[in-house]
Amino acid sequence: xxxxxxxPAQRLASLIPAAVGPWLSEAEETYGxxxxxxxxxxxxxxxxxxxMRLLAARRFHKDGRPDIVVDVFDMGxxxxxxxxxxxxxxxxxxxxxxxxxxxxxxxxxxxxRYFVSVTAEAETPETRAAVLELGREIAAAIPxxxxxxxxxxxxxxxxxxxxxxxxxxxxxxLNYFFFVADENILLLGPETDAVLAEYGGPGGRSRLxxxxxPQADGAARAAGSFRRAYLRDAAGEEAVRTENGKWxxxxxxxxxxxxxxxxxxxxxxxxxxxxxxxxx
Amino acid sequence: xxxxxxxxxxxxxxxAVAPLAGAAxxxxxxxxxxxxDKVRVVLxxxxxxxxxxxxxxxxxxxxxxxxxxxxxxxxxxxxxxWKSLIRPEDIVGIKTxxxxxxxxxxxxxxxxxxRVMDAGVAEDRIGIDDRGVLRNPVxxxxxxxxxxxxxxxHYWAGVGSLIKNYIMFTPQPSDWHGDSCADLAKIWxxxxxxxxxxxxxxxxxxxxxxSVGPHNYAKExxxxxxxxxxxxxxxxxxxxxxxxxxxxxxxxxxxxxxxPVTPHHIRLADTRHGLGTSDPGRIELVKxxxxxxxxx
Numbered sequence: 404x405x406x407x408x409x410x411p412a413q414r415l416a417s418l419i420p421a422a423v424g425p426w427l428s429e430a431e432e433t434y435g436x437x438x439x440x441x442x443x444x445x446x447x448x449x450x451x452x453x454x455m456r457l458l459a460a461r462r463f464h465k466d467g468r469p470d471i472v473v474d475v476f477d478m479g480x481x482x483x484x485x486x487x488x489x490x491x492x493x494x495x496x497x498x499x500x501x502x503x504x505x506x507x508x509x510x511x512x513x514x515x516r517y518f519v520s521v522t523a524e525a526e527t528p529e530t531r532a533a534v535l536e537l538g539r540e541i542a543a544a545i546p547x548x549x550x551x552x553x554x555x556x557x558x559x560x561x562x563x564x565x566x567x568x569x570x571x572x573x574x575x576x577l578n579y580f581f582f583v584a585d586e587n588i589l590l591l592g593p594e595t596d597a598v599l600a601e602y603g604g605p606g607g608r609s610r611l612x613x614x615x616x617p618q619a620d621g622a623a624r625a626a627g628s629f630r631r632a633y634l635r636d637a638a639g640e641e642a643v644r645t646e647n648g649k650w651x652x653x654x655x656x657x658x659x660x661x662x663x664x665x666x667x668x669x670x671x672x673x674x675x676x677x678x679x680x681x682x683x
Numbered sequence: 684x685x686x687x688x689x690x691x692x693x694x695x696x697x698x699a700v701a702p703l704a705g706a707a708x709x710x711x712x713x714x715x716x717x718x719x720d721k722v723r724v725v726l727x728x729x730x731x732x733x734x735x736x737x738x739x740x741x742x743x744x745x746x747x748x749x750x751x752x753x754x755x756x757x758x759x760x761x762x763x764x765w766k767s768l769i770r771p772e773d774i775v776g777i778k779t780x781x782x783x784x785x786x787x788x789x790x791x792x793x794x795x796x797x798r799v800m801d802a803g804v805a806e807d808r809i810g811i812d813d814r815g816v817l818r819n820p821v822x823x824x825x826x827x828x829x830x831x832x833x834x835x836x837h838y839w840a841g842v843g844s845l846i847k848n849y850i851m852f853t854p855q856p857s858d859w860h861g862d863s864c865a866d867l868a869k870i871w872x873x874x875x876x877x878x879x880x881x882x883x884x885x886x887x888x889x890x891x892x893x894s895v896g897p898h899n900y901a902k903e904x905x906x907x908x909x910x911x912x913x914x915x916x917x918x919x920x921x922x923x924x925x926x927x928x929x930x931x932x933x934x935x936x937x938x939x940x941x942x943p944v945t946p947h948h949i950r951l952a953d954t955r956h957g958l959g960t961s962d963p964g965r966i967e968l969v970k971x972x973x974x975x976x977x978x979x
Contacts, residue, residue: 440857444782446838446897448860474897491895507903509896520897524784575839575863579943585862586688632688646695664691 411477415459418517418544419473423533426463426471434458452573453487454479454593463537469508469525471533475541476518481549482596486570488513490579497535500542501549505531510538515547554598554615557659559678564608567601581610581664588632589614589660590625602675606667609649611675614660626655629662641676642669652676656683721967722919722960726887727751728910728973737889738788739909745794747972748884751913752798754969755882762801768881769827771803776825776879778848780832781813784900787831787886791911795829795884816851817875828876830917831884834924835891838899840864841946844924845883845917846958852876863944868918868952885912885920892931894943906931909973918952918959919966923979925949926963930978 412433421428432442436455439447450458456479463471478484485502494506500519503512508526512519521537523530552570569580572595574587580599583589589612591597596615601608616622630653634643642652642663649665652672661679666672727747731739738744749761758764769775777795779787792811799809810821817823830845837843839860849870850856859867871877887910895901908927914920925946932940953961960966970977 443897444843444899446894446899448839448857450897472898493895507895507901509901511896522896522898522901525902578863579838582691582694582945584688584690585947588688588690633690633692645692647698 411457412459415457415475415477416461418475418541419459419461420537420540420544423463423471423537423540424465424529426465426468426533428461428463428473431459431461434460449490449576450476450478450487452571452576453483453490454572455483455487463533469523469527469530471530471537472520472522472524473537473541474520474522476520478516478518481513481516482552482570484513484516484518484549485551485555486572487518489569490571490576492566492569497538499535499538500545503538505535508534510534512538512542513549514542514545515549517545552596552598554596554613557613557679557682558598558600558611559675559682561678562602562604562675564601564603569599571597571599577612581612584632586632588628589662590616590621590628604667604671606671607649607665609666609671609675610664611679612662612664613679614662616658616660619658622655622658622660626653626660629653629660640669642666642672644669654680656680659683721965722914722916723755723967723969724912724914724916724919724923725751725754725969725971726910726912726923726977726979727754727971728887728908728977730909730973730975733888733907733909734790736788736790737785738790739888741790741793744788744790744911745797747911748791748794748798748913750971751884751911752882754971755913755915761798765798765802769799769802769804773804773827774808774821774825775799775804775810775827775829776816776819776822777809777811777829777831778816778822778851779811779813780848782833782835782843784898785833785835785889785891785905787813787833788888791831791884791886795831795882799829814851817854822852822875825875825879827881828879829882829884830880831886833886833888833890834912834921834928836894836899836904836928836942837944837946838894839944840867840948841942841944842921842925842928842949844921844949845885846871846921846948846952849876863946864948865951866956867948868956868958871917871956871958880917881915883914883917883920885914885924887912887924887927890924890928890931892928892935904935908976908978910977916959918949918961921949921952922961922963923966923968926979934978 416431494504497503497505500512500514508523663672832848893904952958
């Protein structure tokens with residue numbers, strides 16, 4: 404057998420240490436996008452929406468202490484590892500990997516094309532220390548680093564709220580972050596990249612959504628679909644005052660559609676769109 | 684021509700009338716029914732300490748179930764009440780839920796099984812199963828089902844509860860995940876389950892009100908509610924359980940924070956599929972037992 408033929412599942416599982424403190428690990432289990440529901444009930448669709456390739460999971464057990472579960476996802480790309488990390492940004496920065504959060508016994512971080520979750524079934528000072536130690540060891544075992552999606556770099560920096568940037572592809576995930584419509588009015592799909600972020604300012608909190616389509620005509624179609632469904636009272640204007648007294652505006656920029664939600668004024672929405680245009 | 688999409692702006696309009704809350708979509712008003720036309724839902728709670736498996740002691744669970752069934756059916760004798768649900772010749776599947784973190788619990792399964800047997804069903808004609816129902820001969824041949832599972836928040840459906848519990852009766856459960864599981868109620872039309880459900884028991888011992896992490900679970904987001912919700916109508920029971928979850932979220936987070944995914948499959952089970960009643964105004968809620976912290 405040639406040296407390079409280490410099965411991907413085995414390679415992925417090798418990132419997980421065999422023990423942490425008094426906890427010993429059980430045999431790992433591996434799952435693909437079709438079988439993930441056998442293991443995860445609830446969030447399986449989230450990982451599929453980010454095109455997960457493979458999951459290696461290992462449970463750590465020590466009698467009399469809460470179990471700890473490690474899940475290492477090979478997302479296939481650093482963009483999707485970053486994206487699935489941004490799905491849940493609640494928690495404190497644990498300074499692990501290329502971005503991390505820790506809350507209530509749950510550590511999540513991304514590095515290279517991997518997203519890693521370490522979960523203690525109950526949080527104690529001891530499990531907290533073990534979870535963070537496992538995270539640090541796994542991060543150290545991942546040799547490479549990855550780049551966040553390019554679309555993230557196109558967000559204007561002025562007014563951008565830290566810890567609010569989300570990257571994704573599909574309409575259900577957009578609606579998870581920010582309900583827009585019960586139908587896919589922005590024509591999102593696996594082939595589209597999207598980033599959503601919150602902005603602060605004198606007019607209150609607003610959101611900016613950027614969607615990158617494979618072709619410019621796709622972007623034009625999506626913008627038209629959005630206008631028909633969401634800005635039907637626009638009467639040719641770029642921005643519309645919505646029922647909460649805030650302003651929503653959409654603009655097409657080549658392959659990209661930018662939408663501002665809940666701006667304090669039409670001028671603020673236009674300024675944010677102009678700022679996006681400068682960065683494309 | 685397809686209908687106009689419901690957008691965030693529809694919520695904003697509705698917000699002037701009712702706050703945006705997890706399940707609330709622009710809504711559907713119907714005339715208030717007379718009390719007799721309402722669907723009965725029973726909430727029964729007991730303050731006894733929970734055991735390591737997350738349930739009260741078996742004898743307490745049995746008492747809660749019995750009190751609930753009596754109140755639900757208006758029958759003082761619990762065995763008579765069960766005999767009105769189950770016939771001795773029935774083949775009975777107890778559809779449970781084996782989720783690792785918050786299962787239906789052996790105590791609830793045992794309490795139901797005992798009363799099914801009291802109704803005259805032989806033990807070998809009773810099955811208890813979750814993920815194996817399609818391969819289980821009892822469920823394949825069942826003439827009656829009892830649906831029992833816990834209430835919890837869920838990443839993709841908003842909440843996982845009684846309606847969703849029948850997803851394991853489908854060969855490919857993920858086929859039902861579209862639009863946040865909007866059409867789960869259609870599962871209830873499949874021949875293996877259609878018209879067979881005699882009782883729904885929504886287990887509320889330690890509900891989960893917020894989902895985190897791949898496994899959808901953190902103990903911090905559960906609490907000891909120590910309740911059971913019973914109804915003949917799975918939609919009414921789920922709608923009632925959802926009110927508890929939303930009230931808990933409000934108490935915990937300090938604001939009307941909606942579930943990240945709207946559990947609209949409950950409303951649609953009523954308005955699109957006619958499976959039951961989701962409108963609290965059409966539900967008669969009977970509360971029994973421990974009242975402290977009932978939230979609704």
